Amino acid sequence: MPYSPSFMSAVAGVPFLLRVGLALIACTRRLIMESVSEDGILRVLTCPPPNILPPDGDTFIAVVLSVKLKDDDVRKQRIKLKAQVKRQTQLPRPSGSISLPRI
Numbered sequence: 001m002p003y004s005p006s007f008m009s010a011v012a013g014v015p016f017l018l019r020v021g022l023a024l025i026a027c028t029r030r031l032i033m034e035s036v037s038e039d040g041i042l043r044v045l046t047c048p049p050p051n052i053l054p055p056d057g058d059t060f061i062a063v064v065l066s067v068k069l070k071d072d073d074v075r076k077q078r079i080k081l082k083a084q085v086k087r088q089t090q091l092p093r094p095s096g097s098i099s100l101p102r103i
Helices: 005-010 014-027 029-034 038-046 057-066 071-090
Strands: none
Touching (some): 014 029, 014 057, 014 071, 029 038
16 A cells, blocks of 8 residues: 555654554553553553554554654754753863872
């Protein structure tokens, strides 16, 4: 089944992947809220029970595409993350010597 160009552009890139993550969180919200540990949450997100997700891929894609996410918000976050990474990589690194406290 060929997909239209508008559909293909809607499922490409970082905004789509963020929508997938948000849709997965929305589908597993109850289990996440009931989890008592970080490991439990990660288990739910990495391997959600099949009965929690929509029955087929097309239905899940419909859920993903219904997630409200502004491309401008993604762009702003990307700019902030790039600046943060740049600051972190420009921090002076220790030269290998150990600084001992003065007595």
